[in-house]
């Protein structure tokens with residue numbers, strides 16, 4: 416047993432192939448187990464967990480994942496360093512006027528879901544902002560009488576809201592009648608129940624119809640940073656490792672051709688970003704997407720051999736596609752069947768094998784079986 420990243424031979428951890436905030440999957444959730452002895456605790460809980468936080472709070476994919484609330488989390492946190500976003504709600508375009516656009520999936524597309532919410536700038540004294548759905552704040556308060564743990568959770572949010580300062584809070588609600596302020600008044604009472612001295616500066620309203628919501632445009636400008644690339648490279652290598660593991664071929668993961676990607680993921684400044692993330696594009700990955708002109712809104716990961724090198728292509732939530740150089744291919748991998756690919760669809764938690772004949776309702780055993788190094792039977796996928 417030896418960590419495929421740093422080479423450590425002790426203290427192993429469990430490592431999810433798809434980061435948990437991007438969804439969980441059934442009937443299996445691809446995970447490298449402690450007993451597999453492939454990812455150590457230092458890599459998993461120190462290095463990767465910091466990268467994941469940065470990715471979640473400060474990348475297009477991370478924030479979009481949070482907007483979809485795939486984990487049922489109480490709030491969304493936006494660090495605001497590399498991603499700037501605006502949502503045209505008709506009220507203006509600054510912190511106090513702009514409603515935060517939650518998202519939901521509808522007929523294979525992501526659409527805006529306008530939820531009553533409390534936006535907090537500098538939550539707990541940190542830069543960026545935190546967005547709570549009103550529903551979540553109500554729930555945390557209502558449950559605080561149920562147990563000591565729930566009371567602690569309520570007090571924690573209360574304390575952090577207080578630290579944020581009374582001038583950093585914006586409350587948004589919806590009403591069918593423009594003269595009916597009861598929803599808004601209720602929300603302000605709730606904020607006060609959290610101990611915030613809510614100083615009302617201004618009250619505004621804007622008409623928003625169902626059609627308007629459909630036309631909502633969420634604009635995000637973002638920079639793909641080195642740490643975002645390290646995180647993406649890690650997911651690609653984890654997927655490759657998980658596939659190798661299924662065929663009991665994990666010993667090949669320690670080979671030298673993979674040293675460079677390992678070093679990059681662990682933060683070695685000597686490896687340039689371009690050497691690992693060799694291409695980013697908006698082009699679809701799968702044959703189906705190319706044919707239909709419609710991108711999946713799920714996560715797609717594939718790996719394959721090309722000109723003697725092993726590449727992975729991946730996308731989260733169907734936007735930017737990253738091509739990752741995993742390493743040079745040894746002779747064994749020049750076989751035509753070398754490769755594997757899956758679509759992870761977080762809205763119904765399903766996993767679809769992309770490189771073999773797809774099948775409805777596969778069993779856990781069949782899904783597991785669909786991971787491997789030589790699973791690229793259908794050559795139309797690349």
Ligand SMILES: [Zn+2]
Pocket residue numbers: 418419420421422423454455456457458459
């Ligand atoms: Zn390690």
